Every structure is written in C-alpha cells, then in structure tokens.
Amino acid sequence: MGQLVDGKWRTENILFNHDDKGLYFKRDSVFRNHISSEAGAEFPAEGGRYHLYCAVACPWAHRTTLMRTLKKLEPLVTLTNTFQEVDGHGWSFGEQGHIVPGTDQRVRWLHELYTIADPACTTRVTVPTLWDARTRRVVNNESSEIIRIFNTAFVGVAEPTPDYYPEPLRPDIDATNALVLKGVNNAVNGCGYSISQEAYDGSVKLLFETLDGLEQRLSRQRYLCGDTETEADWRLFPSLVRFDPCYYVGYKCNLRRLDEYHNLSNYQRALYQTPGIADVCDIAGMKRGVFSKAGPVGANGIIPAGPSIDYWRPHDRDRFATGI
Numbered sequence: 401m402g403q404l405v406d407g408k409w410r411t412e413n414i415l416f417n418h419d420d421k422g423l424y425f426k427r428d429s430v431f432r433n434h435i436s437s438e439a440g441a442e443f444p445a446e447g448g449r450y451h452l453y454c455a456v457a458c459p460w461a462h463r464t465t466l467m468r469t470l471k472k473l474e475p476l477v478t479l480t481n482t483f484q485e486v487d488g489h490g491w492s493f494g495e496q497g498h499i500v501p502g503t504d505q506r507v508r509w510l511h512e513l514y515t516i517a518d519p520a521c522t523t524r525v526t527v528p529t530l531w532d533a534r535t536r537r538v539v540n541n542e543s544s545e546i547i548r549i550f551n552t553a554f555v556g557v558a559e560p561t562p563d564y565y566p567e568p569l570r571p572d573i574d575a576t577n578a579l580v581l582k583g584v585n586n587a588v589n590g591c592g593y594s595i596s597q598e599a600y601d602g603s604v605k606l607l608f609e610t611l612d613g614l615e616q617r618l619s620r621q622r623y624l625c626g627d628t629e630t631e632a633d634w635r636l637f638p639s640l641v642r643f644d645p646c647y648y649v650g651y652k653c654n655l656r657r658l659d660e661y662h663n664l665s666n667y668q669r670a671l672y673q674t675p676g677i678a679d680v681c682d683i684a685g686m687k688r689g690v691f692s693k694a695g696p697v698g699a700n701g702i703i704p705a706g707p708s709i710d711y712w713r714p715h716d717r718d719r720f721a722t723g724i
C-alpha cells in the first residue's frame with residue numbers, strides 16, 4: 401500500500417510500518433477530531449451528516465461497525481465499505497467510483513477524500529475513516545476514538561442504548577484495552593506482517609500467553625471487565641472472530657485454534673449472537689479481503705476453504721451473572 405506525502409499519492413514505502421527489528425507496528429492516526437452534543441461544537445451530533453468508511457477485512461474498522469450497530473446508529477451515520485485492488489491506490493470504491501458526501505465529486509480512492517479535507521496532508525490512508533459531509537473534512541481516522549464518539553456523542557439523538565464505557569469501570573476497561581491491544585490486536589499483525597523470524601517468534605509467544613490469560617479470566621466472569629459488557633469486549637471480538645478463519649492459517653497464529661479455548665470460544669459465540677452483530681460479521685468477506693491477491697497475506701489469491709465454524713452453536717456464558 402502507498403501513502404500520501406504532501407497531498408500526493410506515493411507508492412514507495414515512506415511512512416513505513418516496521419521497526420529496526422522487522423516488527424510490524426501501527427502508526428499514529430492523523431485526524432483526531434471529535435463529534436459532540438455540546439452547544440457550539442465544531443462537529444455537532446447530527447443525523448445524516450457523518451459517513452463512515454470501512455473495509456470488511458479490517459479488524460480496526462470492524463470495531464466501528466460493531467459499535468455503530470450496538471449504539472443503533474445505522475439510521476444516523478451512513479457506511480461505505482471499500483476494498484483493495486492489485487496495484488491500486490490503497491482503499492478503493494471500484495471503477496464506478498463514489499460521490500463524496502457533501503460534494504458532487506466522484507472519486508475512485510479513499511485517499512482522494514483525505515486531500516479534499518487537507519490538500520497537503522502526509523499520512524497513511526486507513527480505514528476506518530469518519531467523514532463530515534457538512535465541512536468536507538475527515539473527523540477522525542482512529543478506531544479507538546471513533547468508537548468512543550459513537551458511544552457518547554449521539555446520546556439523545558439516537559435510540560437509547562447501553563453505555564459501553566461506564567465511569568466506574570474506566571480504569572479496568574483502559575487496562576484491559578492496553579493488554580488486548582498489545583497482546584492480541586497488534587500481536588496478530590506482528591505474527592502476520594513482521595519481516596524477521598525474531599519478530600514473529602516474539603509476537604506469537606506474546607499472543608498465546610495473552611490468550612491463555614484471557615481464557616483464565618473468562619473462566620471466572622462473563623465479560624472481560626466483570627459482569628458488564630463494555631467496549632473492551634468489542635475491541636477483542638474482531639480479533640477472535642477472525643482467528644480461526646484468517647489468522648490461524650494466514651498469519652501463522654497456529655499454536656492453537658480459538659476453538660480449542662473453551663471459554664474464549666463460547667464468549668466469542670455469545671457476542672456473535674447479540675442481535676444485529678452477525679449482520680456485520682461477513683466472515684467470507686473477511687477471508688476474501690485477507691487472502692485475495694491485493695490482500696495482506698494473499699500472494700497467490702487462493703482463499704482457503706475452511707474451517708467450517710457454526711457461530712450459532714449454543715454457548716454456555718449464561719452460567720455467569722450479567723450486569724446489563
């Protein structure tokens with residue numbers, strides 16, 4: 401994938417993603433504005449104004465489509481899924497293009513929105529990206545912040561929903577997020593994208609140690625932060641749901657399948673079976689995105705057949721008390 405440098409699309413690797421040991425890392429996002437319901441806000445909470453760009457294969461983008469569903473924001477925040485093309489310019493809308501909300505401009509690539517927003521920007525062009533049709537700017541392209549925006553900004557505008565970042569649990573949620581980010585969300589990419597054996601070995605060790613710890617935790621309580629479902633659960637879920645179909649084979653995360661973890665796999669199914677969630681979990685689409693020729697690990701474009709997973713199999717998580 402290329403990137404934008406001073407507003408121009410460049411295909412050579414300038415804003416690199418590997419450290420000096422060959423370990424893959426995620427760069428900091430550039431657009432970090434917030435939507436707010438407060439009077440006079442720069443980006444006020446309004447239905448029909450904001451548009452979310454995602455890709456089915458991307459676990460970071462998945463966080464935001466999950467939260468959009470959980471917070472009943474589908475009628476308020478519209479969504480477009482992009483995809484990759486061989487030798488393309490990053491995330492694509494396809495040959496037919498896409499009319500940029502708030503303009504009459506038809507574009508082919510997501511990076512064209514970034515330069516409408518900021519003609520001289522230097523950045524990687526990532527999903528998720530949250531666009532404001534009114535100001536024609538990118539509000540935010542950091543998934544952890546977009547899910548917080550979705551959690552709070554539209555309260556009073558959207559239908560009532562639970563708070564996934566409740567005040568009393570914040571220290572626990574923050575600590576859990578940090579653990580899961582390093583030991584699972586980033587560690588799977590460390591396994592799949594690192595370019596040295598040493599970096600892969602370190603990532604795979606960290607990943608399975610972290611999964612072992614989470615398995616223990618989930619043997620004692622229903623959710624990661626006790627008996628209340630929080631954003632911490634929904635930040636782990638995109639990595640779990642991709643684990644056996646994508647990461648086990650494609651990213652060499654193959655010490656164990658997720659299905660071999662009793663509590664983690666039951667927990668994953670319980671989350672999957674939440675109303676509306678299966679509709680935003682396109683497993684075949686995730687596999688296509690990861691293993692296609694333009695995907696991150698799909699050099700020959702062949703999509704593995706298995707494994708066959710029944711995400712609707714009963715789960716045993718009701719044995720724990722629940723707060724919501």
Ligand SMILES: N[C@@H](CCC(=O)N[C@@H](CS)C(=O)NCC(=O)O)C(=O)O
Nearest residue numbers: 401429458460524526527541542543
């Ligand atoms: N900071 C971003 C990272 C998202 C991210 O890395 N997305 C990947 C797809 S899974 C991407 O768009 N990569 C394109 C690139 O780095 O050029 C977030 O968490 O929102």
